[in-house]
Amino acid sequence: xxxxxxxxxxxxxxxxxxxxxxxxxxxxxxxxxxxxxxxxxxxxxxxxxxxxxxxxxxxxxxxxxxxxxxxxxxxxxxxxxxxxxxxxxxxxxxxxxxxxxxxxxxxxxxxx
Amino acid sequence: xxxxxxxxxxxxxxxxxxxxxxxxxxxxxxxxxxxxxxxxxxxxxxxxxxxxxxxxxxxxxxxxxxxxxxxxxxxxxxxxxxxxxxxxxxxxxxxxxxxxxxxxxxxxx
Numbered sequence: 001x002x003x004x005x006x007x008x009x010x011x012x013x014x015x016x017x018x019x020x021x022x023x024x025x026x027x028x029x030x031x032x033x034x035x036x037x038x039x040x041x042x043x044x045x046x047x048x049x050x051x052x053x054x055x056x057x058x059x060x061x062x063x064x065x066x067x068x069x070x071x072x073x074x075x076x077x078x079x080x081x082x083x084x085x086x087x088x089x090x091x092x093x094x095x096x097x098x099x100x101x102x103x104x105x106x107x108x109x110x111x112x
Numbered sequence: 113x114x115x116x117x118x119x120x121x122x123x124x125x126x127x128x129x130x131x132x133x134x135x136x137x138x139x140x141x142x143x144x145x146x147x148x149x150x151x152x153x154x155x156x157x158x159x160x161x162x163x164x165x166x167x168x169x170x171x172x173x174x175x176x177x178x179x180x181x182x183x184x185x186x187x188x189x190x191x192x193x194x195x196x197x198x199x200x201x202x203x204x205x206x207x208x209x210x211x212x213x214x215x216x217x218x219x220x221x
């Protein structure tokens with residue numbers, strides 16, 4: 001099993017450009033999450049999805065949209081990137097009935 | 113409000129020294145607390161959870177409800193323990209993990 005995979009690993013955008021970060025898990029988990037990691041801020045939840053077809057805002061949702069395409073995939077979209085969105089983005093998933101979240105390797109995004 | 117506080121951004125020790133990474137929380141009810149670790153160039157992974165009362169890689173953490181703390185301890189640090197450590201609690205009414213800001217542990221030879 002690959003676990004949680006994310007693409008791309010690195011991305012550089014110009015202000016105003018759009019892009020979609022992809023996340024997939026092959027563990028048949030119900031819940032999926034998107035976090036951003038910034039120095040001194042820890043991990044902050046952007047959006048999460050408790051099950052296929054549902055999504056909810058986290059702590060810092062502004063400027064982002066998500067899609068839970070199916071049980072495996074949960075994408076994060078930046079419609080108009082801003083320098084403040086320069087960060088490392090992590091996707092995670094969790095199986096119903098357990099507490100452990102499994103993380104992807106991260107996407108390092110730079111917005112110029 | 114539900115919150116996790118890690119007061120130290122950086123903790124530096126020499127190999128063989130004891131380590132204590134501090135974590136305090138605020139939560140109404142019975143919390144479920146975790147320590148996650150991120151080694152250099154690796155993904156975040158679960159180190160231990162309080163409910164298991166286990167020792168992983170020599171680390172232990174005891175939940176102290178009176179002091180609302182969940183400090184991570186290891187009696188003798190190793191160089192390979194150098195990493196970023198995050199304390200987290202789960203918010204059951206919202207199905208979310210709440211992370212602290214993290215502490216970077218540096219273990220010098």
